[in-house]
Amino acid sequence: MAFSIQIDLDGGVTSPKGFLANGVHCGIRKNKTKKDLMLLVSETMCDAAAICTKNLVCGAPVTVTKRNLENGKARAVICNSGIANTCSADGMEKAQAMCELASAYTGVAAEDVIVGSTGVIGQPIDLVPIQNGMQSLVDGLSKDGSHAAAQAIMTTDTVEKHIAVTFPLGGKTCTIGAIAKGSGMIHPNMATMLSFITTDAAISAEMLKTALLRCADKTYHMLSVDGDTSTNDTVAIMANGLCENLRIEAENEDFQCFCSALLTVCEHIVKMLARDGEGATKLVMCEVGHAKTEEIAKMCAKSVIRSPLVKTMMFGADANCGRILCALGYAGADIDAKKIDVEYVSAKGSILVCKDGVVLDFSEEKAKEILLEDTVTVRVNLHDGEAHATAYGCDLTYDYVKINGDYRT
């Protein structure tokens, strides 16, 4: 199965056929230059699926979205930034009211709306600015609206996150597009990682969910900025079928193509999220290879990426390999400490710093040169099998402390 995936770095949720989007400033946020409300609508009904936070303290919009997706159908997304609509008294009613507002202005049934909120937890959301903003939001819906939509969900993000890919699917040309926000998985405060993905593929809700779960296991679930899991995390995908491929309803070759393309989208989004982690100066990846099982590879890769001591050493470009070994050792995975090799890799080359669990007498200068790059990979070889996994994260910096030390004021 060979096929090519065309990547459009400037693309987004309106790249697939039949999707319109917009984002406006409606007044939930005080800063008038910051958009805070987005709408995404498909011309036709979509098969849809979502993965939501497993946090027991869960945002009201998450609960409403899950309920609305029970039948595997959706046609629109409404989402605000500024207030998370979580842990406040009438959150459910307000999340429902947002769906009804989207319905009133677009004609999409309220139960076919995916709703999201991101921002401060525990403050009540005010519906008045949302009501006031709906008309201009709907009037501005367009094929060029993906950027505005992406901007409207940004919180502590410093860059807008979007991508689209195009690929052949059953003799047709299919597109998948996405926007996302989040300076991590993981922000209970300016809460939330949100990703909205659209596609014009024809695919059943069940297969869409399978594809999303499979890709998320390798991407979203391998991302950690600070180890905190937000109350509002949501990745939602809608497929309207307008590219007219033969509808995917089983794990056939077309399904594999779709999964490959979706994985490309998810990997790109996750790298953008990690690189833009709060205060981060670099994207750090940990590739664990030759593990006994994929689960072991995942546990090890995530343990390294999550370690505050690894994260601070990456900030300092300090090649302190003992911290990598330590994080591998407490990962909770069944590994042989005497077989571990560790290598640092970046655009400046690579250097082996540990062989068979013993730290080598390597060139500190060369290692520093490699670690100073803005994309660094820690490559671990466990010499214990054939499974592998990659985790995505970033460094821990003064700015992380600054951003989170007194965020609300």
Added chain:
Amino acid sequence: MAFSIQIDLDGGVTSPKGFLANGVHCGIRKNKTKKDLMLLVSETMCDAAAICTKNLVCGAPVTVTKRNLENGKARAVICNSGIANTCSADGMEKAQAMCELASAYTGVAAEDVIVGSTGVIGQPIDLVPIQNGMQSLVDGLSKDGSHAAAQAIMTTDTVEKHIAVTFPLGGKTCTIGAIAKGSGMIHPNMATMLSFITTDAAISAEMLKTALLRCADKTYHMLSVDGDTSTNDTVAIMANGLCENLRIEAENEDFQCFCSALLTVCEHIVKMLARDGEGATKLVMCEVGHAKTEEIAKMCAKSVIRSPLVKTMMFGADANCGRILCALGYAGADIDAKKIDVEYVSAKGSILVCKDGVVLDFSEEKAKEILLEDTVTVRVNLHDGEAHATAYGCDLTYDYVKINGDYRT
């Protein structure tokens, strides 16, 4: 069972009868004003026990100590700072050589020596300065040597950590003393939390181990500075029986007294470790009450203490209660999010900020005043049972990043 425990804040490992200690600068560290080698000797053989790191990447001294304690006997401790003797090629031989050096200069059998090392992982330890330092180390052994010993194991610690308690035991007066180091559980780099505890109680090695495990479950195992678990963590206890109480060999009333006193020591040490966490400005405790089980209470308390977002908000004295709720929600424990109350408590008073899972409209000024103190408790009521637990930690500050961003240079 009512009895009083006298606390001597200036006491240490030489407070119990029959223990001598010393600490010197021998040259493992370049800074000549910094002691780097300590020795602790009991006049008579001790029952002994230890709890060591579960990290699979484990320091050579940990392996040698575990082996030497297999028979439940020990009479001396030798420990250096500067180099962790971990992940280097001939670590086992060198840890063994340290035991033999201690033996040669004290007459204690090498297999009755507990050995520790703390410092950089992955660099070979040089035995020459240790050999050269042994004579002055042994010559200076004294009843006043606990402070020098405590100083010799400090790494990034900013304060010396020690305590002793005295209490009645079977008609005699028993003392337990301790020294410790570590700016956390948890330092794979300037690795390690180390605690050495001495007592003149007569108690079997088996009961000593039971007491230590029971106390550690409520203290050391509830401590987190950064979530990293060091390769060299060790808590060792030696009991020489010189207070002449009836030897404790079962879970009788004397054992309960001993456990209470040991718990007092461990709690004090753990609070000192947390307060002196790398870069920390305050001790943060999370008390979880009315949980269904103790395990649930522990999981919740540790999740709050470990959260980087809670830690940064404590640094900023920002009463952002959503982060507490979020950390409780992802703790992995079976709790009802709709029953959670949260209160902030310090010397300035207390304030309820969340009731039944809903964030209250509380006074930000009052909350800030409470959180600005250098000892802050987050009190959580789960309204779901009678179990409780406390976790110990600290805030996350610019200095944590500074200390760890480029530690070795």
